[in-house]
């Protein structure tokens with residue numbers, strides 16, 4: 001069951017010099033919803049996530065978390081308020097082992113935890129992502145999918161209201177992809193609110209309640225996943241991308 005609005009964008013815009021990477025984009029994400037943010041390469045999906053997480057300041061427009069304006073706040077304040085993310089290129093703290101990386105997420109996340117409480121919680125989250133046996137491993141010893149699991153665990157450790165996943169499934173082999181989709185499915189079943197930037201269509205079909213489609217910075221479609229993926233304009237945008 002969907003709840004109230006958790007994230008809303010109104011006219012969100014980001015310019016890089018003369019390029020309008022995100023052009024007057026508005027949409028809402030409701031509690032317990034998994035929203036797919038999809039579109040061809042360079043259409044502005046990651047930039048949109050960066051505006052929501054505060055990694056980049058918006059040029060114009062408003063972004064709100066549960067009705068509270070977060071536009072222009074520094075990323076750490078937005079994280080505190082309950083927005084956690086993973087990055088397209090995994091970013092772990094190389095001097096720390098697996099559980100320390102995850103504890104960092106608990107300490108700096110939405111629900112602050114310290115010391116033994118952070119460690120207990122980090123262990124639980126490592127169970128969730130299937131890494132309990134690698135808690136003490138150094139991050140340089142991990143396989144690629146395990147580094148992705150650590151990053152996801154770190155985001156979850158802060159008990160965010162909203163989880164932003166930026167191509168979390170990219171670069172996985174077919175077996176890992178199945179594992180990865182199952183893992184996000186479990187998060188979905190827990191009722192988490194997720195915005196998923198993803199190119200893997202099977203994942204979008206099986207995970208997303210709704211999708212927003214971007215092309216050249218603009219929102220060109222939104223609706224249920226089935227509606228959106230059968231929309232001729234959406235299909236055209238993707239085919240155009242393949243031709244380019």
Ligand SMILES: Nc1ncnc2c1ncn2[C@@H]1O[C@H](COP(=O)(O)OP(=O)(O)OP(=O)(O)O)[C@@H](O)[C@H]1O
Nearest residue numbers: 016019020021039040041042043044045046047048
């Ligand atoms: N920091 C930046 N400075 C200048 N231009 C940027 C910056 N970040 C992104 N862009 C440009 O903004 C546009 C949108 O990029 P963005 O990464 O948001 O697209 P995307 O839809 O996430 O693409 P992909 O699926 O390839 O990751 C692109 O033209 C990109 O080159």
